[in-house]
Amino acid sequence: MATPDNKTGDMKSAQITWRDYLLPPLHPEGPGFVAVFALVALILYWIWTPLGLVGLALTIWCFYFFRDPDRITPVRPGLVVSPADGTVQLIGPAAPPLELGMGTEPLMRVSVFMSVFDCHVNRAPVAGAIIKDEYTPGKFINATMDKASEDNERQSLVIRTPEGKDFAVVQIAGLVARRIRCDVREGQHVLTGQRFGMIRFGSRLDVYLPKGVAPLVSVGQKAVAGETVLADMQSTEPMREGEVR
Secondary structure: OEEEOOOOOOEEEOOOOHHHHHOOOEOOOHHHHHHHHHHHHHHHHHHOHHHHHHHHHHHHHHHHHOEOOOOOOOOOOOEEEOOOOEEEEEEEEEOOOHHHOOOOOOEEEEEEEEOOOOOOEEEOOOOEEEEEEEEEOOEOOOOOOOOHHHHEOEEEEEEEOOOOOEEEEEEEEOOOOOEEEEOOOOOOEEOOOOEEEEEEOOEEEEEEEOOOOOEOOOOOOEEOOOOOEEEEOOOOOOOOOOOOO
Protein backbone atom coordinates (compact mmCIF):
# COMPACT_ATOMS: atom_id res chain seq x y z
CA MET A 1 0.00 0.00 0.00
CA ALA A 2 1.24 3.53 -0.69
CA THR A 3 0.47 6.81 1.02
CA PRO A 4 1.48 10.38 0.10
CA ASP A 5 4.39 11.95 1.96
CA ASN A 6 3.01 15.07 3.69
CA LYS A 7 6.21 17.05 3.05
CA THR A 8 7.08 16.16 -0.52
CA GLY A 9 3.83 14.84 -1.96
CA ASP A 10 5.68 11.74 -3.16
CA MET A 11 4.25 8.28 -2.61
CA LYS A 12 5.79 6.14 0.10
CA SER A 13 5.08 2.59 1.20
CA ALA A 14 2.91 2.07 4.27
CA GLN A 15 4.51 -0.23 6.82
CA ILE A 16 2.02 -2.96 7.76
CA THR A 17 2.91 -4.98 10.85
CA TRP A 18 1.28 -7.86 12.71
CA ARG A 19 0.00 -5.34 15.27
CA ASP A 20 -2.18 -3.71 12.60
CA TYR A 21 -4.06 -6.99 12.20
CA LEU A 22 -4.02 -8.42 15.73
CA LEU A 23 -4.21 -5.24 17.82
CA PRO A 24 -6.05 -2.56 15.86
CA PRO A 25 -7.00 0.68 17.66
CA LEU A 26 -10.40 0.68 19.36
CA HIS A 27 -13.33 3.06 19.15
CA PRO A 28 -13.77 5.01 22.45
CA GLU A 29 -16.87 2.93 23.27
CA GLY A 30 -14.88 -0.30 22.99
CA PRO A 31 -12.76 -0.61 26.18
CA GLY A 32 -15.74 -0.60 28.53
CA PHE A 33 -17.53 -3.35 26.61
CA VAL A 34 -14.37 -5.44 26.31
CA ALA A 35 -13.81 -5.15 30.07
CA VAL A 36 -17.37 -6.35 30.80
CA PHE A 37 -17.01 -9.29 28.40
CA ALA A 38 -13.66 -10.21 29.95
CA LEU A 39 -15.13 -10.11 33.47
CA VAL A 40 -18.02 -12.35 32.43
CA ALA A 41 -15.51 -14.73 30.81
CA LEU A 42 -13.58 -14.99 34.10
CA ILE A 43 -16.78 -15.75 36.02
CA LEU A 44 -17.77 -18.39 33.50
CA TYR A 45 -14.29 -19.91 33.67
CA TRP A 46 -14.60 -20.12 37.46
CA ILE A 47 -17.98 -21.88 37.08
CA TRP A 48 -16.89 -24.33 34.34
CA THR A 49 -13.80 -24.19 32.12
CA PRO A 50 -15.58 -24.80 28.77
CA LEU A 51 -17.90 -21.87 29.55
CA GLY A 52 -14.85 -19.73 30.19
CA LEU A 53 -13.49 -20.60 26.75
CA VAL A 54 -16.79 -19.52 25.21
CA GLY A 55 -16.54 -16.28 27.17
CA LEU A 56 -12.98 -15.76 25.91
CA ALA A 57 -14.12 -16.21 22.31
CA LEU A 58 -16.89 -13.64 22.83
CA THR A 59 -14.42 -11.22 24.44
CA ILE A 60 -12.14 -11.49 21.40
CA TRP A 61 -15.15 -10.92 19.13
CA CYS A 62 -16.13 -7.84 21.16
CA PHE A 63 -12.60 -6.44 20.83
CA TYR A 64 -12.65 -6.75 17.04
CA PHE A 65 -16.22 -5.46 16.80
CA PHE A 66 -15.05 -2.11 18.22
CA ARG A 67 -11.91 -1.93 16.07
CA ASP A 68 -11.29 1.46 14.49
CA PRO A 69 -8.43 1.20 11.97
CA ASP A 70 -7.20 4.09 9.88
CA ARG A 71 -8.29 4.05 6.25
CA ILE A 72 -6.70 5.45 3.08
CA THR A 73 -9.40 7.71 1.63
CA PRO A 74 -9.18 8.87 -2.02
CA VAL A 75 -9.31 12.66 -1.91
CA ARG A 76 -9.83 13.59 -5.56
CA PRO A 77 -12.80 16.01 -5.80
CA GLY A 78 -16.06 14.37 -6.87
CA LEU A 79 -15.53 10.95 -5.34
CA VAL A 80 -18.17 9.48 -3.02
CA VAL A 81 -16.89 6.79 -0.65
CA SER A 82 -18.67 4.13 1.33
CA PRO A 83 -19.78 5.25 4.80
CA ALA A 84 -19.59 1.70 6.17
CA ASP A 85 -17.82 -1.63 6.00
CA GLY A 86 -20.08 -4.41 4.78
CA THR A 87 -22.01 -5.73 1.81
CA VAL A 88 -23.82 -3.58 -0.75
CA GLN A 89 -27.33 -4.86 -0.06
CA LEU A 90 -29.61 -2.65 -2.15
CA ILE A 91 -29.22 -0.25 -5.08
CA GLY A 92 -32.19 1.53 -6.58
CA PRO A 93 -34.47 4.57 -6.50
CA ALA A 94 -36.13 5.44 -3.19
CA ALA A 95 -37.52 8.56 -1.57
CA PRO A 96 -35.22 10.00 1.12
CA PRO A 97 -36.54 10.13 4.72
CA LEU A 98 -39.35 12.68 5.00
CA GLU A 99 -37.77 14.35 8.04
CA LEU A 100 -34.90 15.59 5.89
CA GLY A 101 -37.17 17.79 3.77
CA MET A 102 -35.62 16.65 0.47
CA GLY A 103 -38.98 15.97 -1.17
CA THR A 104 -40.69 12.73 -2.16
CA GLU A 105 -39.10 12.24 -5.56
CA PRO A 106 -37.02 9.05 -5.57
CA LEU A 107 -33.23 9.38 -5.57
CA MET A 108 -30.69 6.65 -6.23
CA ARG A 109 -30.04 4.88 -2.92
CA VAL A 110 -27.07 2.64 -2.05
CA SER A 111 -27.47 0.53 1.10
CA VAL A 112 -24.52 -1.08 2.86
CA PHE A 113 -25.34 -3.78 5.42
CA MET A 114 -22.95 -4.29 8.34
CA SER A 115 -22.90 -7.74 9.93
CA VAL A 116 -21.73 -8.24 13.52
CA PHE A 117 -18.30 -9.15 12.13
CA ASP A 118 -17.77 -5.89 10.23
CA CYS A 119 -16.08 -2.78 11.57
CA HIS A 120 -18.96 -0.52 12.68
CA VAL A 121 -17.29 2.90 12.60
CA ASN A 122 -19.12 5.11 10.08
CA ARG A 123 -17.43 7.66 7.83
CA ALA A 124 -18.63 10.63 5.79
CA PRO A 125 -19.13 9.72 2.11
CA VAL A 126 -18.35 13.25 0.91
CA ALA A 127 -16.88 16.48 2.20
CA GLY A 128 -19.20 19.34 3.01
CA ALA A 129 -21.43 21.09 5.52
CA ILE A 130 -24.06 19.25 7.52
CA ILE A 131 -27.24 21.18 6.83
CA LYS A 132 -29.70 18.75 8.45
CA ASP A 133 -29.45 16.42 11.44
CA GLU A 134 -32.50 14.37 12.45
CA TYR A 135 -33.01 11.45 14.83
CA THR A 136 -36.12 9.27 14.34
CA PRO A 137 -37.14 6.57 16.86
CA GLY A 138 -38.52 3.35 15.44
CA LYS A 139 -38.49 -0.43 15.32
CA PHE A 140 -35.61 -2.90 15.16
CA ILE A 141 -36.55 -5.20 12.28
CA ASN A 142 -33.90 -6.94 10.17
CA ALA A 143 -31.78 -4.21 8.53
CA THR A 144 -31.48 -6.26 5.31
CA MET A 145 -35.17 -5.65 4.60
CA ASP A 146 -36.12 -2.71 2.38
CA LYS A 147 -38.77 -1.42 4.81
CA ALA A 148 -36.11 -0.96 7.49
CA SER A 149 -35.35 2.41 5.84
CA GLU A 150 -38.82 3.65 6.88
CA ASP A 151 -39.68 1.65 10.01
CA ASN A 152 -36.43 1.35 11.99
CA GLU A 153 -34.75 3.72 14.40
CA ARG A 154 -32.45 5.97 12.38
CA GLN A 155 -30.16 8.98 12.45
CA SER A 156 -30.24 11.02 9.24
CA LEU A 157 -27.85 13.67 7.92
CA VAL A 158 -27.81 15.87 4.84
CA ILE A 159 -24.31 16.85 3.69
CA ARG A 160 -24.02 19.71 1.19
CA THR A 161 -20.84 19.64 -0.87
CA PRO A 162 -18.92 22.81 -1.88
CA GLU A 163 -20.48 22.32 -5.35
CA GLY A 164 -23.96 22.60 -3.83
CA LYS A 165 -24.99 18.95 -4.15
CA ASP A 166 -26.93 17.40 -1.28
CA PHE A 167 -26.27 13.85 -0.05
CA ALA A 168 -28.44 12.10 2.52
CA VAL A 169 -26.66 9.65 4.84
CA VAL A 170 -28.83 7.50 7.12
CA GLN A 171 -27.67 5.29 9.98
CA ILE A 172 -30.30 2.56 10.48
CA ALA A 173 -30.54 0.34 13.55
CA GLY A 174 -30.88 -3.37 12.84
CA LEU A 175 -32.33 -6.46 14.48
CA VAL A 176 -29.65 -6.54 17.21
CA ALA A 177 -28.60 -2.90 17.18
CA ARG A 178 -29.86 -0.85 20.08
CA ARG A 179 -27.75 2.27 19.92
CA ILE A 180 -26.89 4.70 17.15
CA ARG A 181 -24.03 7.07 17.87
CA CYS A 182 -23.63 10.20 15.75
CA ASP A 183 -20.80 12.55 16.72
CA VAL A 184 -21.55 15.40 14.29
CA ARG A 185 -24.31 17.97 14.27
CA GLU A 186 -25.95 20.50 12.00
CA GLY A 187 -23.59 23.34 11.10
CA GLN A 188 -20.42 21.26 11.25
CA HIS A 189 -18.18 20.51 8.28
CA VAL A 190 -16.82 17.04 7.53
CA LEU A 191 -14.10 15.70 5.28
CA THR A 192 -14.54 12.74 2.94
CA GLY A 193 -13.85 9.60 4.96
CA GLN A 194 -14.00 11.40 8.30
CA ARG A 195 -15.37 9.33 11.19
CA PHE A 196 -18.77 10.56 12.28
CA GLY A 197 -20.32 7.78 14.38
CA MET A 198 -21.08 4.09 14.78
CA ILE A 199 -23.94 1.66 15.40
CA ARG A 200 -23.87 -1.38 17.63
CA PHE A 201 -24.41 -4.32 16.91
CA GLY A 202 -25.30 -5.03 13.25
CA SER A 203 -27.03 -2.41 11.12
CA ARG A 204 -27.14 -0.54 7.81
CA LEU A 205 -26.10 2.74 6.17
CA ASP A 206 -28.09 4.30 3.32
CA VAL A 207 -26.63 6.92 0.99
CA TYR A 208 -28.99 8.90 -1.27
CA LEU A 209 -27.16 10.27 -4.31
CA PRO A 210 -28.10 13.54 -6.05
CA LYS A 211 -29.78 13.39 -9.45
CA GLY A 212 -27.41 12.52 -12.25
CA VAL A 213 -24.91 10.70 -10.02
CA ALA A 214 -24.77 6.96 -10.79
CA PRO A 215 -23.48 4.33 -8.34
CA LEU A 216 -20.26 2.57 -9.33
CA VAL A 217 -20.76 -0.48 -7.12
CA SER A 218 -22.90 -3.59 -7.53
CA VAL A 219 -25.24 -5.49 -5.21
CA GLY A 220 -23.29 -8.12 -3.29
CA GLN A 221 -20.00 -6.24 -3.48
CA LYS A 222 -17.96 -5.82 -0.29
CA ALA A 223 -17.42 -2.20 0.70
CA VAL A 224 -14.75 -0.67 2.94
CA ALA A 225 -15.67 2.49 4.84
CA GLY A 226 -13.72 5.52 3.69
CA GLU A 227 -12.04 3.64 0.84
CA THR A 228 -14.51 2.00 -1.56
CA VAL A 229 -15.73 4.50 -4.18
CA LEU A 230 -19.54 4.37 -4.38
CA ALA A 231 -19.91 7.05 -7.06
CA ASP A 232 -18.10 9.81 -8.93
CA MET A 233 -19.79 13.18 -9.39
CA GLN A 234 -17.45 13.95 -12.30
CA SER A 235 -18.17 10.73 -14.18
CA THR A 236 -20.69 10.17 -16.95
CA GLU A 237 -20.40 6.38 -16.69
CA PRO A 238 -23.79 4.67 -16.32
CA MET A 239 -24.66 2.50 -13.33
CA ARG A 240 -22.46 -0.59 -13.20
CA GLU A 241 -23.61 -4.18 -13.19
CA GLY A 242 -21.76 -7.05 -11.55
CA GLU A 243 -21.80 -10.84 -11.62
CA VAL A 244 -20.43 -13.61 -9.42
CA ARG A 245 -17.24 -15.15 -10.83
